[in-house]
Amino acid sequence: MKKRQKEWLLNILGIFIVFVFLFPFFWMIVTSFKTQSEIFQIPPTFLPVDWQFESYQEIMQNNIVQNFFNSLLISSLTTLVVLLLSVPSAYGLARFSIRGKELFILLFLVTQMLPATVILTPLFILFNQMGILNSYAGPILACATLGIPFSVLILRTFFLGIPRELEDAAKIDGCNPLSAFVRIVMPLAMPSIIVCGAVSFFFTWGDLIFSITFNRSQELWPLTAGIYNAIGQYGIEWNSLMAFATISALPVLIIFILLQKRLVKGLASGAVK
Amino acid sequence: MLKKLASKWEGYMFVIPAVIYMLALIGYPLIYNIILSFQDIDLQALNTGDGSFLGFSNYIDLIHDSVFWISVKNTLLYTVGSVVFQFIIGFLLALFFSMKFRLASFLRGIMMVSWLIPLTISALLFRFMMGSEEGIFNQMLLSIGIINDPLPWLTSPDMALWSIVLANIWVGIPFNMLLLSTGLSNLPEDIYESASLDGASVIQKFFHITVPLLRPVILIVMMLGFIYTFKVFDLVFVMTGGGPVNSTEVLSTLSYRYSFDDFNFSMGAATANILFVILFVISLIYLRMIKKDEVM
Amino acid sequence: MKKQVTWTLGFSLIFSLTACGGGDGEGSDDVTQEEGTTNGEPEEVLIWDYFTGVGQEVFYEQVDEFNNSQDDIVVKTEYVPFDQIKQQLSVGSTGDALPDIVNIDHVDNAALASQGVLADITDKVDEWGETEHFLEGPLNSTMYEDSYYGLPYTSNTLGLFYNEDLLEEAGFSEPPETWDELEEVAAAFSNSDVNGFGIAGERSEESTFQFYPFLRSAGADYDNLDSPQAVRALDFLDGLLENGHMSSDVINTAQDGLTNQFTTEDLAMMVNGSWNIERIKDDNPDMNWQVTEIPRDEEHASVIGGANLSIVEGANEDPAWEFMKWLMDPEQLESYAADSGVFPPRQDILDESDFWENDEYLSSFVPIMEYADARGPSPHWPDVSEAVQLAIQESFTDSKSPEDAMNDAAEEVSHVIDD
Numbered sequence: 008m009k010k011r012q013k014e015w016l017l018n019i020l021g022i023f024i025v026f027v028f029l030f031p032f033f034w035m036i037v038t039s040f041k042t043q044s045e046i047f048q049i050p051p052t053f054l055p056v057d058w059q060f061e062s063y064q065e066i067m068q069n070n071i072v073q074n075f076f077n078s079l080l081i082s083s084l085t086t087l088v089v090l091l092l093s094v095p096s097a098y099g100l101a102r103f104s105i106r107g108k109e110l111f112i113l114l115f116l117v118t119q120m121l122p123a124t125v126i127l128t129p130l131f132i133l134f135n136q137m138g139i140l141n142s143y144a145g146p147i148l149a150c151a152t153l154g155i156p157f158s159v160l161i162l163r164t165f166f167l168g169i170p171r172e173l174e175d176a177a178k179i180d181g182c183n184p185l186s187a188f189v190r191i192v193m194p195l196a197m198p199s200i201i202v203c204g205a206v207s208f209f210f211t212w213g214d215l216i217f218s219i220t221f222n223r224s225q226e227l228w229p230l231t232a233g234i235y236n237a238i239g240q241y242g243i244e245w246n247s248l249m250a251f252a253t254i255s256a257l258p259v260l261i262i263f264i265l266l267q268k269r270l271v272k273g274l275a276s277g278a279v280k
Numbered sequence: 281m282l283k284k285l286a287s288k289w290e291g292y293m294f295v296i297p298a299v300i301y302m303l304a305l306i307g308y309p310l311i312y313n314i315i316l317s318f319q320d321i322d323l324q325a326l327n328t329g330d331g332s333f334l335g336f337s338n339y340i341d342l343i344h345d346s347v348f349w350i351s352v353k354n355t356l357l358y359t360v361g362s363v364v365f366q367f368i369i370g371f372l373l374a375l376f377f378s379m380k381f382r383l384a385s386f387l388r389g390i391m392m393v394s395w396l397i398p399l400t401i402s403a404l405l406f407r408f409m410m411g412s413e414e415g416i417f418n419q420m421l422l423s424i425g426i427i428n429d430p431l432p433w434l435t436s437p438d439m440a441l442w443s444i445v446l447a448n449i450w451v452g453i454p455f456n457m458l459l460l461s462t463g464l465s466n467l468p469e470d471i472y473e474s475a476s477l478d479g480a481s482v483i484q485k486f487f488h489i490t491v492p493l494l495r496p497v498i499l500i501v502m503m504l505g506f507i508y509t510f511k512v513f514d515l516v517f518v519m520t521g522g523g524p525v526n527s528t529e530v531l532s533t534l535s536y537r538y539s540f541d542d543f544n545f546s547m548g549a550a551t552a553n554i555l556f557v558i559l560f561v562i563s564l565i566y567l568r569m570i571k572k573d574e575v576m
Numbered sequence: 577m578k579k580q581v582t583w584t585l586g587f588s589l590i591f592s593l594t595a596c597g598g599g600d601g602e603g604s605d606d607v608t609q610e611e612g613t614t615n616g617e618p619e620e621v622l623i624w625d626y627f628t629g630v631g632q633e634v635f636y637e638q639v640d641e642f643n644n645s646q647d648d649i650v651v652k653t654e655y656v657p658f659d660q661i662k663q664q665l666s667v668g669s670t671g672d673a674l675p676d677i678v679n680i681d682h683v684d685n686a687a688l689a690s691q692g693v694l695a696d697i698t699d700k701v702d703e704w705g706e707t708e709h710f711l712e713g714p715l716n717s718t719m720y721e722d723s724y725y726g727l728p729y730t731s732n733t734l735g736l737f738y739n740e741d742l743l744e745e746a747g748f749s750e751p752p753e754t755w756d757e758l759e760e761v762a763a764a765f766s767n768s769d770v771n772g773f774g775i776a777g778e779r780s781e782e783s784t785f786q787f788y789p790f791l792r793s794a795g796a797d798y799d800n801l802d803s804p805q806a807v808r809a810l811d812f813l814d815g816l817l818e819n820g821h822m823s824s825d826v827i828n829t830a831q832d833g834l835t836n837q838f839t840t841e842d843l844a845m846m847v848n849g850s851w852n853i854e855r856i857k858d859d860n861p862d863m864n865w866q867v868t869e870i871p872r873d874e875e876h877a878s879v880i881g882g883a884n885l886s887i888v889e890g891a892n893e894d895p896a897w898e899f900m901k902w903l904m905d906p907e908q909l910e911s912y913a914a915d916s917g918v919f920p921p922r923q924d925i926l927d928e929s930d931f932w933e934n935d936e937y938l939s940s941f942v943p944i945m946e947y948a949d950a951r952g953p954s955p956h957w958p959d960v961s962e963a964v965q966l967a968i969q970e971s972f973t974d975s976k977s978p979e980d981a982m983n984d985a986a987e988e989v990s991h992v993i994d995d
Contacts, residue, residue: 103291122511
């Protein structure tokens with residue numbers, strides 16, 4: 008009996024903690040449905056008294072569809088670049104005896120810790136010389152540097168855990184290392200690859216600085232840049248800004264809910280190792 | 281023998297593309313940054329392609345710039361403040377969720393959302409909640425009676441930095457909690473059982489078993505927290521833009537401002553290099569720490 | 577009829593220009609696209625605007641109207657925040673991402689011209705021959721070294737907006753006339769949820785703009801910021817803030833933000849401009865409010881504001897100019913100015929229309945316009961303004977005393993002007 012009571016208590020306490028912690032999200036969504044005068048009401052209302060959807064209509068006029076599409080395009084292409092480069096690299100580092108392996112691993116570890124602002128100025132100048140300012144290429148190339156080290160390190164740990172015998176058996180059947188990798192190892196690693204893909208997607212989805220620095224043209228801007236710009240346009244029309252924020256956060260929430268368990272596990276193993 | 285050589289070569293084929301990519305987009309810019317910082321590159325020089333060599337004068341200007349020292353101080357205060365509190369709260373939450381109850385792992389997982397959401401949005405949310413008039417923080421504190429006048433969260437130079445620290449703690453808690461939870465779940469249970477038999481209290485067990493055993497994880501979490509917080513940009517950029525009156529300027533926003541507000545790319549590069557050197561040293565310490573259990 | 581002829585002439589001129597310009601201007605890799613660049617495709621004109629609220633809505637409606645009225649030019653708009661336009665123009669010049677037309681604060685026109693960002697359109701303006709109808713002050717702001725680098729599009733000035741009901745409740749039937757009265761009325765709100773008074777103190781041109789009437793009223797100007805009068809102006813506003821008659825939020829507040837607080841009746845009095853009238857009417861039609869002169873110290877003072885339109889150096893100049901001419905036509909300009917609550921910078925419109933004198937709110941601004949002062953024009957204005965902005969921020973945040981802040985600003989300004 009006592010044990011069950013304790014279980015109940017813990018569950019309720021847990022829900023309370025999570026609600027308090029995630030209150031900013033709740034407040035964001037609620038505010039997006041309030042009228043301007045209700046937002047400034049004292050005392051504030053917990054739920055909208057007068058639900059309105061005009062904030063969403065208003066921001067729809069504001070290029071947000073284009074922003075959304077850009078975020079999706081930039082994030083997807085970046086994820087593709089990250090996976091194409093990091094999956095083989097992680098496998099190579101896990102399976103082959105390579106001279107300078109420690110150095111390579113060190114390279115990925117160190118680059119993972121670099122702030123974007125350190126490489127921002129030289130990349131801006133470099134991209135200017137290459138003529139790729141104001142294109143999707145700038146943010147994609149730059150954002151991939153966030154995802155690659157992370158993915159290489161996580162996937163390498165995972166590949167180390169796959170028994171070598173599987174590939175040896177495939178080689179006996181006449182597979183070369185590449186086809187053994189593609190046919191045997193890749194399918195096994197798919198869950199981890201998806202986690203790395205999702206994380207790279209999140210990293211890129213959240214990028215603001217690369218996009219606003221490399222691209223002046225608003226037609227190329229992702230949601231984060233759009234919302235930053237909108238802060239001035241809407242002044243303190245917080246319902247519109249919160250509607251914009253809600254739409255920007257939505258895909259992250261959806262992907263997270265779909266992949267929750269795997270993501271949490273993947274993040275934990277990647278960060279510690 | 282021949283086969284072994286071939287497989288060695290194959291290994292490089294797998295590894296090298298990603299390495300080249302990172303060297304081109306991180307390594308080269310880092311070196312270029314050093315060159316830039318000794319030159320005088322502004323917008324015109326950028327378009328014409330020639331900048332004169334200045335030697336160390338950018339660095340000398342920098343150390344004579346009072347805003348630079350404010351940024352250094354702010355970056356350190358910001359980082360230490362954030363790391364300490366997000367660690368303590370993250371640890372408490374990890375301990376709480378390590379108790380076995382039905383919703384524990386689900387609830388713990390859900391909290392990760394605050395870490396994954398774009399920082400621009402988190403910053404905007406806090407900017408909204410910290411408004412002096414309509415902000416919910418002041419509304420709540422006023423109604424409970426903790427304060428009598430609205431707090432100037434982001435408008436007072438004395439308070440703004442700590443307000444951003446608060447937002448950063450919120451963003452960082454889940455990450456700390458997750459790593460510490462993983463560490464906790466790997467601790468051997470039998471030690472606790474035998475300690476209980478010896479009559480050890482919960483607090484004794486925590487300080488004499490949990491903390492010593494978790495030491496490696498704790499150090500790694502604090503180091504990573506330090507590294508990730510030290511490079512803060514988005515939160516400051518969106519919440520205050522470095523103001524009011526430079527009171528929240530940090531090294532990364534200062535570097536950005538030199539380069540992209542004043543178009544003094546060389547000063548921006550010099551500031552970024554100082555940021556890099558500090559981070560690099562800390563990264564080396566971190567690497568030494570994890571090397572022990574790294575399977576190389 | 578006559579107009580139509582000029583139109584046709586104008587267009588055929590553009591076509592002949594672009595027909596030959598297209599060939600040698602394009603890179604060699606465009607050979608296959610050659611067909612696409614001839615007459616069939618409409619020319620694109622990109623404009624950056626910082627308008628917000630009604631001003632933006634009406635402007636975008638006019639853009640649509642222009643686009644629908646002909647098939648040769650397509651105008652596109654991008655919103656760029658007011659405080660970022662100058663920086664974005666510089667960044668854009670590096671990546672080849674500049675607009676064709678840019679909407680700028682008139683005080684920045686000379687500075688941007690001196691930096692080579694804007695195109696010299698003197699020939700076009702002279703050929704057009706309508707400058708005699710423009711007001712002198714706004715037109716002068718477009719000039720740098722005797723050449724035109726833009727045209728004035730809107731003019732405005734600042735007044736005191738006050739909520740009649742709130743003032744009445746606090747026991748005042750009349751708005752404040754002097755600084756002392758302003759303080760008295762604002763003080764009456766100290767213990768309520770409503771803020772008594774607000775100005776825009778955001779660190780951008782907006783705060784210099786809003787401070788200028790107080791500076792002038794005390795008898796000072798930007799070239800003597802260390803004078804006792806100038807210090808007195810800042811000290812007065814700082815005192816309102818210190819005593820809680822003005823929210824400390826003003827240092828992050830822009831004029832749009834003030835308007836929102838005023839509209840939701842959380843602010844009893846504010847300094848603001850005529851372009852926000854429509855927004856207030858739309859968002860809170862039931863509120864009783866009025867506009868009057870900004871309370872005075874020595875004498876009443878205010879400041880001229882305005883937006884200019886300039887063509888960017890290296891832009892698609894001819895179609896851009898066509899669009900600008902269309903906007904500046906009395907017919908278009910009158911409806912834009914009237915619908916968005918600003919003053920047209922053309923005397924001929926003001927002479928012929930009685931809209932401004934009869935409008936319930938705009939009419940209050942007519943006498944203010946008479947004595948309002950212009951800032952500059954000076955190519956150094958942005959630097960002068962930055963010094964003033966910093967002084968306001970420093971004093972409002974208690975980083976410095978008003979006197980020290982103003983002395984430092986004065987020193988900065990003297991450096992800037994000497995250079």
